[in-house]
Amino acid sequence: MGTSWSARIVDAPPGCASTIDDVLSCVIAQMSNWEADSDISRFNALPTGTWTALPSDMMTVLKAGLTMAHLSGGAFDPAIGQMVERWGFGPSGLTGPEIVPAHPAPWTMVEIADQSARRLADVKLDFSGIAKGFAVDAVSEALRDLGARHFLVEIGGELRGDGLKPDGQPWWVDVEAPPGLTVPTLRIALCGLSVATSGDYVRFQTKGGTHLSHSIDPATGRPIANDVASVTVLHKSAMLADAWATAITILGHERGMALATRHDIAARLILRTDDGAKEYITPALASMLD
Structure with a gap:
């Protein structure tokens, strides 16, 4: 991958x-x-x-x-x-x-x-927005089948934690901030929980001075241009966390976070603005941070 x-x-x-x-x-x-x-x-x-x-x-x-x-x-x-x-x-x-x-x-x-x-037409499957998360789930399931009960699995920045560390603490994870932006540290405890982050700084191209994100908006057929720097989603399924992060990224801060809120998804979105970063958090995530 x-x-x-x-x-x-x-x-x-x-x-x-x-x-x-x-x-x-x-x-x-x-x-x-x-x-x-x-x-x-x-x-x-x-x-x-x-x-x-x-x-x-x-x-x-x-x-x-x-x-x-x-x-x-x-x-x-x-x-x-x-x-x-x-x-x-x-x-x-x-x-x-x-x-x-x-x-x-x-x-x-x-x-x-x-x-x-x-x-039904000449289209091509591409699972790049969901396969890493599935792999995290699959590895976690295989470890549980072997008898492992306490572990942290990471594939390309997608993580799942089960059980506790030897010191009795949960698997604490700090979500990476987009480069060049100052945002509050999001520290989460992964205990039977997965986290996935989609960002415009991970895979991109620069053509003619234009930043082209790897996230493609199917509605336009072009890389997104909505100033979304990153989206982080917490979910019991790493596969679904991965897919939700991709969907919210493409929809943008208004439609994406509204959709996540309707479906009770724990998500954080970082938007690039002229004044720096602006953070958006769904109610589901806010309740987890209280």
């Missing part, structure tokens, strides 16, 4: 490292657009209209992505692959207007039935 992982495990059972490697290798084999023979790459290459059975984990992520697309009005879109490619953030490295979306709402062009799925 182009990133690193780490795990802190109290009284780690034998085989933890190899188990984590196996879990991540499975996620990559199913969901990496950067692997030509992965399940997602093969699915994207099938003729439109062709039904194909998907591995259970990939189907779990696809169903979650389509649900998030519905909830967010398409702001989160698991079939945004062509738009990602258009702006040079995909595996081919191609950019240019010749790569255009085949449909204005790509997610509506993916159909599922039981354990099978098909594309």
Whole structure:
């Protein structure tokens, strides 16, 4: 997934490292657009209209992505692959207007039935806004199956903590502040809880002096330009925290935080303004901080 992982495990059972490697290798084999023979790459290459059975984990992520697309009005879109490619953030490295979306709402062009799925138009699945979170959940579940009860798992900045540290303290985590902005420190205790952050400073390009975020707005087919510096979401599921952070980022501070509030999501958004950073917090997060 182009990133690193780490795990802190109290009284780690034998085989933890190899188990984590196996879990991540499975996620990559199913969901990496950067692997030509992965399940997602093969699915994207099938003729439109062709039904194909998907591995259970990939189907779990696809169903979650389509649900998030519905909830967010398409702001989160698991079939945004062509738009990602258009702006040079995909595996081919191609950019240019010749790569255009085949449909204005790509997610509506993916159909599922039981354990099978098909594309109704020439759209491409891309799980970059949800797969890391799923991997955190999958690693955590595998560790619990081994008998681990106290651990902190991190993949590319997405984290989940279970149990307690040896000193009886929870897994305290300070959320990274966007570079160049002064914001209050958000310190959270991860105990059966996950946290995911989406930021415009993590993956970006600069073209002609313009900052291009890797977060693509499916409504415009272009990188977002809403001055959202970062969004942090707390959730029991790292997969859903990841997806919600992406959706809120794309919707912006007004629509995104309103949506998160309606769905009782614990979220913080940092907005870039002419006067510096402005912080927005949903009621669900505010109640956790009291």
